[in-house]
Amino acid sequence: MSIDKPANDNLLDxxxxxLVRSADDALRGLGERVLRRRLRVAATGLSHAGxxxxxxxxxxxxxxxxxxxxxxxxxLPFFEPVAKAALDDVTLSPLDDLPIFPFxxxxxxxxxxxxxxxxxxxxxxxxxxxxxxxxRYRPQGFWGRQLSGSxxxxxxxxxxxxxxxxxxxxxxxxxxxxSAAALRLADSGSRARIAGEWRSLDANMLATEAxxxxxxxxxxxxLAACRAAxxxxxxxxxxxxxxxxxxxxxxSAFRFCPLRLAPxxxxxxGSLAEAMAQRFERYKIEIVSPFYRDIFSRFDxxxxxxxxxxxxxxxxxxxxxxxxxxxxxxxxxxxxNDSLLARLFSSRTEKVLFAATKADHVxxxxxxxxxxxxxxxxTDHTGALPIAADEADFAALSAIxxxxxxxxxxxGQQITVLEGIIRGREEPEQLYPGEIPExxxxxxxxxxxxxRFYDFRPPDLDAESANATGRGIPHVHLDRALQFLxxxxxx
Amino acid sequence: MSEPTPIKPGILPSGATTPLPGSPxxxxxxxxxxxxxxxxxxxKRRRGFRWGVALGLSLVGFLATLVTVDAxxxxxxxxxxxxxxxxxxxxxxxxxxxxxxxxxxxEVRALMRLRAAEEIRxxxxxxxxxxxxxxxxxxxxxxxxxxxxxxxxRILCDRFRDTLxxxxxxxxxxxxxxxxxxxxxxxxxxSAVRRxxxxxxxxxxxSPIAGIDAAIVIWRSLRMIREIGEIYGLxxxxxxxxxxxxxxxxxxxxxxTADMVGDVIGAxxxxxxxxxxxxxxxxxVYAGVRTARLGLFTLEQCRPLPFAExxxxxxxxxxxxxxxxxxxxxxxxxxxxxxxxxxx
Numbered sequence: 001m002s003i004d005k006p007a008n009d010n011l012l013d014x015x016x017x018x019l020v021r022s023a024d025d026a027l028r029g030l031g032e033r034v035l036r037r038r039l040r041v042a043a044t045g046l047s048h049a050g051x052x053x054x055x056x057x058x059x060x061x062x063x064x065x066x067x068x069x070x071x072x073x074x075x076l077p078f079f080e081p082v083a084k085a086a087l088d089d090v091t092l093s094p095l096d097d098l099p100i101f102p103f104x105x106x107x108x109x110x111x112x113x114x115x116x117x118x119x120x121x122x123x124x125x126x127x128x129x130x131x132x133x134x135x136r137y138r139p140q141g142f143w144g145r146q147l148s149g150s151x152x153x154x155x156x157x158x159x160x161x162x163x164x165x166x167x168x169x170x171x172x173x174x175x176x177x178x179s180a181a182a183l184r185l186a187d188s189g190s191r192a193r194i195a196g197e198w199r200s201l202d203a204n205m206l207a208t209e210a211x212x213x214x215x216x217x218x219x220x221x222x223l224a225a226c227r228a229a230x231x232x233x234x235x236x237x238x239x240x241x242x243x244x245x246x247x248x249x250x251x252s253a254f255r256f257c258p259l260r261l262a263p264x265x266x267x268x269x270g271s272l273a274e275a276m277a278q279r280f281e282r283y284k285i286e287i288v289s290p291f292y293r294d295i296f297s298r299f300d301x302x303x304x305x306x307x308x309x310x311x312x313x314x315x316x317x318x319x320x321x322x323x324x325x326x327x328x329x330x331x332x333x334x335x336x337n338d339s340l341l342a343r344l345f346s347s348r349t350e351k352v353l354f355a356a357t358k359a360d361h362v363x364x365x366x367x368x369x370x371x372x373x374x375x376x377x378x379t380d381h382t383g384a385l386p387i388a389a390d391e392a393d394f395a396a397l398s399a400i401x402x403x404x405x406x407x408x409x410x411x412g413q414q415i416t417v418l419e420g421i422i423r424g425r426e427e428p429e430q431l432y433p434g435e436i437p438e439x440x441x442x443x444x445x446x447x448x449x450x451x452r453f454y455d456f457r458p459p460d461l462d463a464e465s466a467n468a469t470g471r472g473i474p475h476v477h478l479d480r481a482l483q484f485l486x487x488x489x490x491x
Numbered sequence: 492m493s494e495p496t497p498i499k500p501g502i503l504p505s506g507a508t509t510p511l512p513g514s515p516x517x518x519x520x521x522x523x524x525x526x527x528x529x530x531x532x533x534x535k536r537r538r539g540f541r542w543g544v545a546l547g548l549s550l551v552g553f554l555a556t557l558v559t560v561d562a563x564x565x566x567x568x569x570x571x572x573x574x575x576x577x578x579x580x581x582x583x584x585x586x587x588x589x590x591x592x593x594x595x596x597x598e599v600r601a602l603m604r605l606r607a608a609e610e611i612r613x614x615x616x617x618x619x620x621x622x623x624x625x626x627x628x629x630x631x632x633x634x635x636x637x638x639x640x641x642x643x644x645r646i647l648c649d650r651f652r653d654t655l656x657x658x659x660x661x662x663x664x665x666x667x668x669x670x671x672x673x674x675x676x677x678x679x680x681x682s683a684v685r686r687x688x689x690x691x692x693x694x695x696x697x698s699p700i701a702g703i704d705a706a707i708v709i710w711r712s713l714r715m716i717r718e719i720g721e722i723y724g725l726x727x728x729x730x731x732x733x734x735x736x737x738x739x740x741x742x743x744x745x746x747x748t749a750d751m752v753g754d755v756i757g758a759x760x761x762x763x764x765x766x767x768x769x770x771x772x773x774x775x776v777y778a779g780v781r782t783a784r785l786g787l788f789t790l791e792q793c794r795p796l797p798f799a800e801x802x803x804x805x806x807x808x809x810x811x812x813x814x815x816x817x818x819x820x821x822x823x824x825x826x827x828x829x830x831x832x833x834x835x
Contacts, residue, residue, distance in 0.1 A: 071650040077667055364658040368623030405657040408508035415498060416625070417508060430508055434500030452500055476658050 038154045040298060041485055045305030046162040046234045046325060050357045050399055052124050054305060055131065055157050056106040057399040058482065059092055061472040062133050062155075066090040075472045076479040081137045081490045088150060089136040095156055098130035110400065110473065111461045118421075119458040121400075127245045128295060130158040141491040153489050160295060162304070163239025166325060167288045168296070168332040170238060175256070175277040182237065182258035186222075189317050190231050196222040198257040204268060207275035212255035215276075216241075219257035232314035234322040240287055253282040292332075301351045301485040302333065305397070308356040308374055312441070312451040319441070323377045326354075327386075330378055334387045352387070353484050354378065355397035359476045361453040362433045363416040364405050367396040367476070372438040393484055398476035402456035406430065420456040605734060608637055608725050608795065615796040618661045627661035631668065634795055637724040638672055643679075644724055647672040669796055677794070680722045681804055684786030685812055687715035688779040696775025708778050715782065716789050723793040735789060783810050 043051045061075050065082045066089050068074045076082040094100040106122035113119045136152045139145055170178060185191060186199070198218040205211065220241045226233040227242065236242060241254060256276035267273035306326065311319040333352045356374040359367055375394045379385050385392065403420035408430070410417070417430045434450050441451070461473060562584055570577030611633050618627040635651070638644040651671045655664060694707035716732050725735075787806055791798065798804075 071646075071671070073654045073667075073671070075656075077654045077670075078663070083670060360658075364660065365623065365625050367658070367660075401656075401658065406508075407511040409511055410503060410508045411498065413498065414511060417503060422502075429502055429505065431502040432498055432500055450500055454502070474656065 037152065037489075038156065039300045039486055039489055040156045040158060042296075042299040042302045043157060043159045043305065044162045044165065044302065045357065046165075046307065046322065048124060048310070049162065049305035049307045050121075051159045051162070051305055052106060052122050053110075054303070054357075054397075054399040054478075055101055055159055056103060056110065056122055057473045057475055058478060059103050059131060059133055059157065060107045060111070061475070061478065062090050062135070062482075063092055064472040066135075075474060076482070078477075078479040079482050080140075080487050081135065082479070084140050086137045086140050086490070087135060088138060091134040091136075093132050093134065095130040095132050095158070098128055098158060101125070101129040101131040101157070101159065103131050107473075110458050119460060121458060125159060126161065126243055128158060128160045130156060132156045135490075137490060139491055143491065153486070155486055158299065161239070161243045161245070163236060163243050164245075164291055165296075165304075165329045165332065166235065166237045166239035168292060169328045170280075171284055171288055171292065175280040176261055178237075178280065179258040179261055183260060185235065186258065189321075191226060191233070194222055194225045194231075198222065201257070201259060201272060203259045203261050203271060203273035205272045206270060207272045209252075209255075211272065212275060212279070215257045215272075216251065216255045220254075232310065232318040234311070234318070234325040235328070237328075238283065238288075240283075240291075253279055253286050256280050256283065296332070297349065299349050301353075302349050303353045303355060303481065303485060304329075305355050305357045306374060306377075307358060308370060308377070309358045309361045309453050312436075313453050316441070316446045323440075326378050327380075331386050333392065350391060351485060352392045353395055353481055354392065355395040355481060357397055357399070358453075358455075359396040360398040360401045360403045360420075360456065361418075362436055363418060364476075365416060366433075366436045369436040369438040370396040373436055373440070376438070376440050395477055395481055395484070397478065397481055399473075399478060400458050401474040401476050402458055420459070423455045423457050602734060605725055608723075608793075611637060612795050612797075615665070619665055619796070620662070622660060622662045624661045627664060631664055634668060635672075637795055638676070640724045641721070644672075644676075647675060665796065669799070673794065673796060676722050677790070677804070680719045680790045680793075681809060683715055683718040683722065684783055684790065685809060687711050687718075687786055688783040688810060691782040692775040692779030694775075695778035704774070704778065708782065712782055712785055715786055719786065719789045719793050723795060725793055735792060780806075780810050 043054050045051045065074055065076050065079070066087050068082070068085070068087075070085075073082055073085075081087045092103065102122075102125070108114075109122050110119050132154055134152050134154045136150060138150050173181070186194075196218045198215050201215060223236045223241050225231070227236050238254075244251065244254070256279040259273055259276060261267070261273055267277060306322070308322075311322040333349060354374060356370045359370060362370060371394050374396075375385075403418040406417050406419050408415060408417050410432070415432060417432050419428055419430050421428050422431075431454060433453055437445060445451075459474065566577060566581050566584060569580050611630070614630055615634075618630055635648045639648045651668055654667055654671060659667065691708045691711050694711065695704040698704035698707060713732055716735055720732070720735060784806060787804055787809065790804065
């Protein structure tokens with residue numbers, strides 16, 4: 001990442017870099033888009049959506065899928081290469097250009113926890129990490145069979161912090177616009193109760209590096225408080241403040257926060273307003289643009305995990321804040337529009353899957369509604385999505401299925417309940433998680449306190465049997481997600 | 492309909508619930524298909540006196556009485572002549588009645604099985620639409636009960652249960668069932684059709700007399716229908732095959748689609764072309780094509796779920812495959828024998 005490069009290098013350098021990049025893109029296009037043997041898939045999600053768990057479960061299940069016996073589809077029956085028993089071998093290996101995703105440590109924690117401790121979810125990662133899975137398979141289609149008997153597709157799984165997505169809309173905003181919007185937000189709802197000395201800063205004060213740094217710290221503290229309990233807010237912008245990433249040692253571009261600016265007034269030379277406007281522009285050029293150019297637009301497919309269940313649990317404000325964040329982020333995925341982003345760089349991302357995670361917190365008959373609710377969160381008042389439909393889809397997903405659905409008779413009614421071990425407890429319990437609305441929840445829904453979903457502990461997976469029979473980690477629709485994101489490559 | 496009081500979400504006290512059976516994951520299949528019978532008997536009946544039925548019943552009753560009385564008188568007569576003869580003939584008579592009764596019971600049960608299978612097929616359409624619904628578990632048990640009549644079916648059903656998860660809705664479950672259980676059976680059924688088409692083609696082209704090739708075609712087709720029925724777990728009996736044929740004819744008559752017309756024309760044209768080469772061979776090819784056509788109809792009628800769009804087996808392909816195997820066989824036979832031998 002070229003984050004610490006000076007912003008204003010000369011035109012020749014820029015042209016040179018553009019040429020190199022174009023040539024690189026063209027080569028990749030020739031070698032891979034024609035034959036499509038390598039696919040970079042991103043998994044991301046807003047705050048604790050479970051991308052680490054997703055990557056771990058996916059890689060582990062893929063690895064086991066190649067060892068399936070005759071007539072077995074294991075845990076990936078809706079992933080075509082597995083369904084057609086065409087998968088010969090899966091090799092997992094780190095990626096050359098990215099830090100290693102801690103796959104081995106993570107799956108051990110889920111599948112073979114150390115000495116007597118119950119299985120647990122892996123800790124979440126910060127920054128961009130990746131891991132590759134090379135799938136050798138026998139082509140099943142007519143042309144594929146003619147071309148070769150066995151061929152390999154490499155799926156490069158990359159995870160990056162979802163908060164960084166929230167920075168992309170900044171590219172189209174000026175400092176004054178962003179400042180006004182951020183202040184409006186900060187004065188509303190429970191955000192207004194989160195104190196911070198950045199609120200009392202005067203735009204006309206004389207800017208010093210120490211003052212700017214204290215403003216950054218104060219604003220970062222405010223953003224962290226927004227995201228943490230009890231608020232659980234998702235729209236934390238700029239997202240990079242909370243998670244600068246490993247390659248960002250110099251935080252001088254981060255030294256800005258929203259200021260109350262007089263409308264139409266020009267900032268005085270040397271004032272805080274002027275300094276912060278400059279830092280804001282630097283942040284866009286040095287932090288956000290490289291992220292978009294070098295990371296975001298280089299993914300062939302993206303999976304965005306959304307913790308809808310968590311937002312419903314946290315209440316109306318958190319839910320609507322997540323909705324605001326999603327709707328802010330969504331246009332960045334659109335390749336066809338003429339937004340500033342799309343004009344500057346062409347993104348390679350062809351397909352985006354938005355997935356409501358932790359689907360195992362509700363009964364299986366609610367998956368359909370969960371999916372519809374996620375979609376409803378992203379549509380505008382006319383029900384339209386700001387993204388082309390053939391590129392985006394919605395799903396209910398759970399990378400680890402911690403619960404089992406049971407049909408039971410309860411109080412004279414036939415209902416489906418969940419059975420699982422609630423986190424922090426020992427024994428499996430049955431619970432009725434209630435229903436997910438297919439539309440945005442109404443005032444009445446929030447008042448009735450119908451949303452109370454419990455977190456569960458991962459099930460005990462005996463490592464021995466999991467490896468021997470190729471069962472892998474049970475999940476909800478991981479195979480369908482994989483099929484949507486990568487299925488077209490396996491001709 | 493009064494709405495039941497909504498249950499408050501939350502943890503349920505332990506022991507407050509009673510598990511409900513019916514998930515294919517919890518229980519082995521093999522629901523006796525006979526259980527579906529009362530529903531079939533409850534269908535509408537035509538009112539009023541029916542002379543035809545009266546005639547048939549009285550005729551059967553009359554003949555049965557005649558035979559029984561005559562036979563008993565005859566046995567009594569034999570007893571008077573010699574007890575040995577009497578006992579022997581009485582035993583024979585009892586055997587005759589017992590086996591007749593046995594035959595009737597088997598046939599009727601097989602027919603009822605076929606009817607139940609028909610019922611199962613009709614429900615399939617409904618459950619295929621069931622995205623997000625979880626009502627088809629009992630239906631899946633019925634399907635598996637049908638298929639697991641033979642060892643292959645049991646293995647396939649076990650594979651299906653191995654893959655199915657409690658999060659799969661009706662449509663997903665049926666998709667999995669179709670892919671895991673039905674596709675291998677489809678292949679077996681198609682190869683049964685291919686074999687029959689090949690046999691009738693060969694039989695018709697080598698038979699010296701016109702009557703014999705017709706007999707070959709009929710005998711081989713009946714065997715094929717039986718085979719296909721068995722593959723899909725219908726276990727058709729003699730009457731069952733007749734009923735299958737009737738159903739097939741009705742479908743064939745009413746579904747004269749463009750595809751079928753095209754196929755028949757194609758078959759005719761193919762026949763003519765072959766006729767230029769050899770009249771007898773053309774007859775054989777034509778007979779083979781007709782058998783294949785019949786086989787595909789039977790296959791669609793016996794399959795417990797309708798074919799998905801694009802998965803329907805194609806007559807042209809099937810016929811060309813069966814004749815390709817025929818040609819391969821012919822070539823192999825015309826070659827000098829090799830040491831490897833035993834190709835069939």
